[in-house]
Amino acid sequence: EDSLKKMGEEDTLLVQSGKPVAIFKTHRMAPRVLIVNSMLVPKWATWDYFYELEQKGLIMFGQMTAGSWAFIGTQGILQGTYETLAAAAREHFGGSLKGRIVLTAGLGEMGGAQPLAVTMNDGIALAVEIDKRAIELRLKHGFVEKWTDNLDEAIDIVNQAKREHTPMSIALLGNAAEVHPELVRRSMIPDIVTDQTSAHDPLHGYYPAGLSKEEADQLRKSNPKQYLERATKSISTHVKAMIDMGRRGSVVFEYGNNIRQQAFDAGLKEAFEFPGFVQKYIRPMFCEGRGPFRWTSLVGDPEDISKIDELILDTFPHNSDLGRWIEKAREHVKFQGLPARVCWLGYGERAQFGGLINTMVRNGKLSGPIWIGRDHLDCGSVASPRRETEGMLDGSDAIADWPILNALLNTAAGATWVSVHQGGGVGMGYSIHAGMCLVADGTPESSERLERVLTVDPGIGIVRHADAGYSTAKRIVRQRGLRMPMLS
Template identity: 30%
Template sequence: MSGAQPKAAVIAGCIGVVAEVSLEALEKRQAQGWLHKIERDLDRVIRRIREAKRTKKAVSIGYHGNVVSLWERLVEEKEKTGELLVDLGSDQTSCHNPYNGGYYPVQLEYVEAQEVLAMEPDRFRSLVQASLVRQVAAINKLAESGMFFWDYGNAFLLEARRAGADVGVQGDATGLNFRYPSYVQDIMGDIFSLGFGPFRWVCTSGSPDDLHVTDQLAVRIMEDILAEGVPPVVEAQYLDNLRWIREAGQHHLVVGSQARILYSDRVGRTRLALAFNSSVRDGTLQAPVVISRDHHDVSGADSPYRETSNITDGSAFTADMAVQNCIGDSFRGATWVALHNGGGVGWGEVVNGGFGLVLDGTEAAAQKAALMLSWDVSNGVARRCWSGNKKALLATKIAMKEVALLRVTLPHEVEDEEVLKNLLPH
């Protein structure tokens, strides 16, 4: 497990239940304050869920056991009592590497599974596949009863399909669609298309005071952008992210470097970078700030099963965007760039690119930030625009008005969809 799931559930006001086979991992997250309760018994887990629902109290519960056992128990409760205890469900097992410890089969205890993995890898593989089939069967029953399930893009549905589980979509020739949508297809794709993604910064001073200053700068900048006026669909994103950054400090999210992550678009990222650089120059911040982003972003990954799964013009399996972004960032002043493979989905399934830029308070750093961040976001928005996403088209038109040197060829909409249907083979 990651601490992110239970922490996010509580921040959102939910009851979060996360299964983990490693007690060490659970205890670490609890010690960090990212997990409230640890339970080893499913009866106690069910009682805690019901109590939290009754009192309407946000809480995170870590179940020390296999997630398949948890799913199957939730099915049992539904069949026995008629009560659906789970409204939202997903999977974050490391199915990009399921046969080398990324997924532990329900048939074996944790230590025994490690021994079988080492001594009998073929048997381990068969057990994992059977476990995936059982897990999907339980998820399907809960989904049929009203639970909303989505794929995280961790290759869970891909590996489940390979194992023979019932996750397919009849008539799908692309291999990209499953019984359940990926959260990119369902939610994040449109957010990426508007240019919003996980912008990051690290205060190299290591000072919590500096992180607080950057949080306050971010609040001011987003309030200014909202006051200037943005389209309603963009405004909704800014309002959500403004709430996040206002509350981030109180949730005690830092476990190492004094760092923050904030979803922002081209305008927001650029203004944030320039404000940080100015604050380094005038001494408001004690030391340089490094800006970056996740590869899970607008332009940072070519990943047909996750980041680019909602690009439906036939280019989902190409890997040019991440490469162009990485190299383009280097030309425009990034302090370093990285090009890598497999991020979150598995080797051979995705190409990722990233960057780091040190804001040291100089005018040169400001120029690099403005030039590079505009490219880093606009490149991915353009690709999404070309695939027919209307939100990306809106973002591209706005960007061309605001960035004098930006020229993007705009796609032509098909007036009559029947023309395409008649041209393309069934």
């Protein structure tokens, strides 16, 4: 904070894994901040080595928004989850989850969006969570409706909601590695099964079966090696139950936490029997340059978010999915921290909307500047073979040139700050990804930045998918006049 306050208009702050390491004079249109978190040379990109460096204060895990100064609370992932479930509903259930049970686990800051995303799609959510405090937080913020610590009661509630075709969400205090196999034994087979436990970090993010939360927390401190062994064994049990449900009729997909890889490494050879959510549902949107777009009122005025909600409804009246999302978000989402909103917009739409926001600031229709950013999960900003780039047409799943090009391009285009991280979402060694953020302050300079960055950022996503051979992306390249010298 002190470093930022002392900077001039031509300065750029460098942040290395959370440390403000230097300020250099650059130029007015350069980013004010460049951030790199948790980047390790590939051979050394393991959790063991990361923890060793973390204990020495040399590195910080950046995840996909928090380390980029782009985290807006659970709403940040809510629309992505909503979009994914809507896509699943369209593909498997005639466009609605009405009367459909969705089983999942994990109600942390990311997974906590799941129950509300299910009910916003008219479905019934049963979410298993071992931490009672996490459940209480989701109840407080309206992301889940009920909770119980009794499996029989939970089953009765969801079955009644299924019979009545009533949207409902319930959190079950328990361990997924215990609950899911029991559901299989009882032939309680949900319509959809997924997961958002923090399985990508089994030491800090996944609780082993057979222990209370308190016992597990103590074991983690006293014997981390034994904890890891028990956690990965439990992950294997958890994933095996998901596979069994899939074999008995459930639609099963991983929601990007690398739980399949953890189970595979623990000896479950059929762990990849079910797909990841991007490969199954999201990639067609990526081919069109559609992805997450979020904004906050930097002066903390909720009324500004309301005015921008109206703007987006007026600007894109033809997009019924977007309109439905905004109306549902206004009804259900409670702000965490600065008031914020998130939606998914495509190529051209992002630049158009950013410019309109800047005009509102300039004309005094908003009470102050607006921050605009996105999740690192986007069409052209990630290399993650177990999530965003799983199963690419040309086999380029692990090619990490693209997120680096994305960061370099956004820097050249004048983003307010740019970040590059490693390991977010899926864990050490499994992803490299980039983010960008902008400030719309109403000035002509910010108008230029917004137009450039919000065009090239999704543009490289279309190019990345066209390069991999996706026909939709190739068509959009030609339609929109993107220049790809080697496009055939």
